[in-house]
Every structure is written in structure tokens, then in C-alpha cells.
Amino acid sequence: MENTTTAAVAVPVRLLNRWRRMDVRSMATIHVQDMALAGGYFVVFWLLAELNLRSFGELQVAAFASAWPVIAVAGCTGVLLRRARPLTMAWLCGSAAVAFVLAGHSGAFVLAFEFFFSLVLFGSPRASQLAARSAWVLAVLLLVAAFTVSRSAAATVTAAVIAVVTLLTPVEWAGNLRKANQLAASESARADAVQDAARQRLLAERSSHDLALERERQHMARELHDVISARLSAIALQSGAALHMATPTATAPSTVLLRRIRAESVAGLDELNAMIRLLHTGAAPESTGELEDLAELVGAYRSAGRDVRLENSLPGGGAHLPPPVQTALYRIAAEALVNAAKHAPGQPVEIVVSLAHGGGPSRGPGRGDEVLLVVSNPLPNSAPGTADSTPDGTVDGTADSTVDGTAAGPGSGTGIPSMHFRAAHAGGSITAGAAGGQWKVLLRLPNPSEVDPS
Incomplete structure (x- = not known):
């Protein structure tokens, strides 16, 4: 009796220590649906207790039976954390399910269902596989134990129904949901990859186009410098030489015309050089x-x-x-x-x-x-x-x-x-x-x- 009382006290203490070690930031990821589900579970646990629907009367321990509200709170807390901290949820719901068995409370079936469903759906890949395999092993052990103890077909069939509803159904259901979520995530990642590839291809095409334009500008700059600029330079030099050989009269029409030809050729050469610099650098020149x-x-x-x-x-x-x-x-x-x-x-x-x-x-x-x-x-x-x-x-x-x-x-x-x-x-x-x-x-x-x- 003393050992039973010690165990009843140790479970709440362990739950409290586990709660203290939790990261408070996990509370920020709790979903509203999980809050509603936890509240609904507590109402179910209260109704089962009020209606005195017990399933494990022969295993009932008085200390656990009187502490069912604490056990229910621990199990509902695990339901709250099933998305944020699946392992913490498994620890809380599993412990609460065992405590409900010792209390003779039917809520053990509900928490067992939630334990396997949430762990398979939200747990890591390793935890999900381990929970699925454990459910099958427990189902087989439950059938063997029921037949061995009772030697009754009715008891064995009852144990089989309990195993299917409590252990195998949540595993299969959660497994299908997990595969659907993984498929959706894979399709989303594929769509993102295709979109990213399209963006990269567009950037590559733009870069190729810009490179082609740059090469064309460089070619034009070389042609302008080697051909047009050289011709304008020749005009400026020849008109300057003609001015030295022309009549000294400043107002002579030929002199005025030569000066104008030289001035226009020099001005055109300056503007052409500005255009060549523009083609080389791509920077817009001053007006x-x-x-x-x-x-x-x-x-x-x-x-x-x-x-x-x-x-x-x-x-x-x-x-x-x-x-x-x-x-x-x-x-x-x-x-x-x-x-x-x-x-x-x-x-x-x-x-x-x-x-x-x-x-x-x-x-x-x-x-x-x-x-x-x-x-x-x-x-x-x-x-x-x-x-x-x-x-x-x-x-x-x-x-x-x-x-x-x-x-x-x-x-x-x-x-x-x-x-x-x-x-x-x-x-x-x-x-x-x-x-x-x-x-x-x-x-x-x-x-x-x-x-x-x-």
C-alpha cells in the first residue's frame, strides 16, 4: 500500500518537472484547434467520471481514482502540445493513460488513441515509425493476453475490437494524413523549384541579352573610333593646314569657310568622342x-x-x-x-x-x-x-x-x-x-x- 501511494505521488511530481523543463516559446505555436480539442477531452473525462463508467475496476487504485482531475489535466496538456512538442505530448498522454488504467477510468482509451494518432502524425519520422510498430505489437500482445487469461472467445473478440479502435485505427488514419501532408509539401517545393528555375532562366536570358548588347556597343564604339573619328580628325587637320596656306585676309570668303569647316569638324569630333565614351561605359553623358x-x-x-x-x-x-x-x-x-x-x-x-x-x-x-x-x-x-x-x-x-x-x-x-x-x-x-x-x-x-x- 505504501509503494502504491508513493507511485501515485511520484507521477504528478514527474509531470511538474517535465513541464518546468519545457521551452516557453512552444506555447506560441499552440493552435486554436488543439485548445478546443483539449477542452473537449476534459469534458469527456468529467462525464465518464460522473457517470461512473469504469473499465478497469479490478485494477483500480484508490489514490489514482481520487486524483483523476490531475491526471486529466496532464493528458489535456499533452493534447495542447501535440504539434509544438510531439515527444512531450507522448510522455504526458502516455503517463496519463497508464494513470487512468490504475484509476479504473475509461479515459485511458481516449488518451491511448490520442497518443498514437498525434505521435504518428506530428512526430519525427523515426518516432512515427516506432509508434506505428508499437501499436501493432501492443495489439497482438493484447489479443494474446486476453485469450490466455480468459480462455474466452468473447473476451478475445472484445480485446480485438479495443485494439483496432484504440491502437490500429489512429495509426492508419494518422499515417494516411502524414503521407498526404508530405505529398502536398513535396508538390509545393516542386512548384517553388520550378518557379525559381524560371526566374533563374529569365535572369540568364537577360544577362545574355545584356552581354550581347554590351558586345554590340563595344563593336559600334570601335567602328566609330576607327572610321568616323579618323575621317573627322583628317578633316580638322586638313582644314587647319589649309588655313595656314590660305590668304592672310581674315575676311576672305575662303578663309571664313575654312574656319567654319574646321570648327564644325572639331565640334563633331568632340560629340563623336562623347558618343564613343557612352558606348564604352554605358553612362549617359551630360546634355x-x-x-x-x-x-x-x-x-x-x-x-x-x-x-x-x-x-x-x-x-x-x-x-x-x-x-x-x-x-x-x-x-x-x-x-x-x-x-x-x-x-x-x-x-x-x-x-x-x-x-x-x-x-x-x-x-x-x-x-x-x-x-x-x-x-x-x-x-x-x-x-x-x-x-x-x-x-x-x-x-x-x-x-x-x-x-x-x-x-x-x-x-x-x-x-x-x-x-x-x-x-x-x-x-x-x-x-x-x-x-x-x-x-x-x-x-x-x-x-x-x-x-x-x-
Whole structure:
């Protein structure tokens, strides 16, 4: 009797020590379903005790029978931890099931079912296999013990039903669920692997494409440096040598023309070198072309015999405008001059840069909603001299011409599209077409000084 009392006291003490050694962080992984299941089990244990449904009356120990609430709490605690700590659950539920057998309580069947089900489903692969094998061994031992003790077919069949329901059913059920979960996890991992492989393949294709572009840029840079740059350098050197051999009169037309040829070739060489550096490094160069350079460009056309007029009414000549806006104005004006030189040779060209108020009231000098650039020239008198036009009325291409206005061949088809691209890049719009006997290029850009900083 004394040994039985000592064992009854030792079980709760062991449970308490086991609880103290648990990691408190495991409580964070307890699921709501497990809480509900543990609460339901406790209600079942209370009903079985109240109805006095006992299964092991001959094995009942008074100390265990009176302590059934403590045993039930230990078993329900194990149910709470069946996902977070399967081994702790097995220890608590197994001990509580044995204690319920000694207490003569029918809850032993419930905890035995939960012991094998949770250990097979949530335990490690080794623990799951061991629990499944143990269930079969215990089932066989239960049948042998029942037949040996009772020598009765009824008792043996009853033991077989108990073994199937309590031991074998949870093992098979949990095993099937575990295989389904593993299959789902495997399919998910496979899908992730396929997606990752697709991403890697896309990155590889992009890298290959970038490498091909880099090689193409390097090839273009070499070609520009070896061919075009060399030719421009030769033009600059030969024009410089011709200047030394020319007449000393500074105002002679030949001298002025040679100086202009040398200046244009040197400027073109500088821009070509900037383009070569861009192709080599991939870094965008600083914007080239400012409004103050527009007067020099017009002077070059005038020195070549062209009638070009420039009117710039912007405050300070537009020096306050951001570089991208100035570059767009300069480049589009230069492109329009080239087109006029090709398609309307001998015709006067007028360039006007001003501010517009967009139809609204004036807000004082130097204030406006838009910066306007208008480049206009009379249309040629003869049909052959008219511009090659696209169906929408825009000039098809830009002329490859010299500064003096002589045509050097057909256009490349990129002049007007280049104007539209520069205008859109600067946040503006452009129109080009015939109106009232004039060919007019109209560029509208937002005035940065009128843009809301927000």
C-alpha cells in the first residue's frame, strides 16, 4: 500500500518537472484547434467520471481514482502540445493513460488513441515509425493476453475490437494524413523549384541579352573610333593646314569657310568622342547643346550664305532653363535648320523662341506657362523642291547636308521622329507641317519656373 501511494505521488511530481523543463516559446505555436480539442477531452473525462463508467475496476487504485482531475489535466496538456512538442505530448498522454488504467477510468482509451494518432502524425519520422510498430505489437500482445487469461472467445473478440479502435485505427488514419501532408509539401517545393528555375532562366536570358548588347556597343564604339573619328580628325587637320596656306585676309570668303569647316569638324569630333565614351561605359553623358549655342549655329548658316533670322525673347536668353530643356530647344532647332537646308534650299528661315501664356492672363514680364520654339520657312516654289512628306504631313527624315545648304543625299528617316522623342522626353509636344505657304515646326515645352514644386 505504501509503494502504491508513493507511485501515485511520484507521477504528478514527474509531470511538474517535465513541464518546468519545457521551452516557453512552444506555447506560441499552440493552435486554436488543439485548445478546443483539449477542452473537449476534459469534458469527456468529467462525464465518464460522473457517470461512473469504469473499465478497469479490478485494477483500480484508490489514490489514482481520487486524483483523476490531475491526471486529466496532464493528458489535456499533452493534447495542447501535440504539434509544438510531439515527444512531450507522448510522455504526458502516455503517463496519463497508464494513470487512468490504475484509476479504473475509461479515459485511458481516449488518451491511448490520442497518443498514437498525434505521435504518428506530428512526430519525427523515426518516432512515427516506432509508434506505428508499437501499436501493432501492443495489439497482438493484447489479443494474446486476453485469450490466455480468459480462455474466452468473447473476451478475445472484445480485446480485438479495443485494439483496432484504440491502437490500429489512429495509426492508419494518422499515417494516411502524414503521407498526404508530405505529398502536398513535396508538390509545393516542386512548384517553388520550378518557379525559381524560371526566374533563374529569365535572369540568364537577360544577362545574355545584356552581354550581347554590351558586345554590340563595344563593336559600334570601335567602328566609330576607327572610321568616323579618323575621317573627322583628317578633316580638322586638313582644314587647319589649309588655313595656314590660305590668304592672310581674315575676311576672305575662303578663309571664313575654312574656319567654319574646321570648327564644325572639331565640334563633331568632340560629340563623336562623347558618343564613343557612352558606348564604352554605358553612362549617359551630360546634355550637350545650350540656347546660347543657337546664335553660333545661326551664325554658321549665315556665313555659308543662308538667310536665317533668330529672335530669342526669353529672359536672359533662356540661361535659367534646365539643361534638358535647353538641349531640346537647341537640338530641335538644329534639326529643323537641316531639314530646311535640304528641302527648301535658298528660302529664308526664321527661328523664334518665346514664352506663351496658354490663353490665360499675363502674370508679368518673364512669366508664362510654356516655352515656344517656332522654326518656319516658305515652301519651295517648284514641286521637286518640296519636302518628302509622310501621309500625316510631316517631313520624312532629315537631310544629310552641309552647312551651306547643298543637299548631300536623301534623308535617313529619323529627323521628325527624333524631334518627337526629344519633345516628349522634355515633357512637351511638337507639330510640323505646312500652313499658309509656310513650313512650320512648333515646339511647346512647359516653363519650369511655372511648375508647382509639389
